[in-house]
Amino acid sequence: MKEIYKNVYHVGDSGCSVFLVNTQSGEGLVLIDCGMSFEMIKKISKANLNPMEIKHCIITHFHIDHIAACSDLKKFNKCVKFYAHELDADAIEEKGHDRETAAMWYGVKYQPVKLTKRLKGNLEILKFGIYDFQCLHTPGHTPGSISILVETQEKKKILFGQDLHGPIIPGVSNFEDYQISLRKLLDLNADILCEGHFGVYQPASEVQRYINKYIE
Numbered sequence: 001m002k003e004i005y006k007n008v009y010h011v012g013d014s015g016c017s018v019f020l021v022n023t024q025s026g027e028g029l030v031l032i033d034c035g036m037s038f039e040m041i042k043k044i045s046k047a048n049l050n051p052m053e054i055k056h057c058i059i060t061h062f063h064i065d066h067i068a069a070c071s072d073l074k075k076f077n078k079c080v081k082f083y084a085h086e087l088d089a090d091a092i093e094e095k096g097h098d099r100e101t102a103a104m105w106y107g108v109k110y111q112p113v114k115l116t117k118r119l120k121g122n123l124e125i126l127k128f129g130i131y132d133f134q135c136l137h138t139p140g141h142t143p144g145s146i147s148i149l150v151e152t153q154e155k156k157k158i159l160f161g162q163d164l165h166g167p168i169i170p171g172v173s174n175f176e177d178y179q180i181s182l183r184k185l186l187d188l189n190a191d192i193l194c195e196g197h198f199g200v201y202q203p204a205s206e207v208q209r210y211i212n213k214y215i216e
């Protein structure tokens with residue numbers, strides 16, 4: 001558990017990197033992806049955050065390393081609400097999508113969770129407390145991949161890019177969409193990038209350098 005910025009934390013890595021935003025409001029704590037271990041998420045209590053206060057979880061895409069722990073979170077706190085893009089929603093809400101989610105490859109039995117909302121179109125904004133979570137559709141890695149941009153009160157732009165590194169998976173990914181999405185992310189001029197597997201990048205010049213590595 002590491003504070004990246006005021007109210008913004010890197011919870012840890014289990015499958016993917018899991019991030020958390022404290023909304024400082026009745027909307028509680030917002031998770032960006034769940035990873036594979038709810039035990040890891042529960043450790044936020046060591047930083048004086050209450051796991052029962054996790055009220056929202058925004059899922060960036062349907063891969064098992066980002067969603068496996070969702071069902072355990074739901075069992076722990078029935079009130080938690082999940083969000084994902086409609087194009088990735090079926091694999092998150094239903095059984096039988098083990099090829100898309102890569103659950104088969106990881107040897108994990110995925111327990112589906114219901115979404116409170118299926119995000120649609122290019123941009124949907126979820127307002128929780130003092131923060132607007134701009135959910136940008138950035139397809140390519142998966143059809144319904146999203147990236148989440150949060151602007152702090154000090155006007156710092158924090159981008160939760162998750163699997164912006166790819167990879168491109170035959171039958172699931174779309175390379176052209178992926179390249180268009182990367183350019184869209186570059187244009188955001190984010191100050192801090194939280195990547196799904198490769199750490200946290202800042203300042204803005206480092207974010208640009210990182211995204212540019214994947215643009216062809």
Ligand SMILES: [Zn+2]
Pocket residue numbers: 061063141163166
């Ligand atoms: Zn992925």
Ligand SMILES: [Zn+2]
Pocket residue numbers: 016063065066163196197
């Ligand atoms: Zn991933």
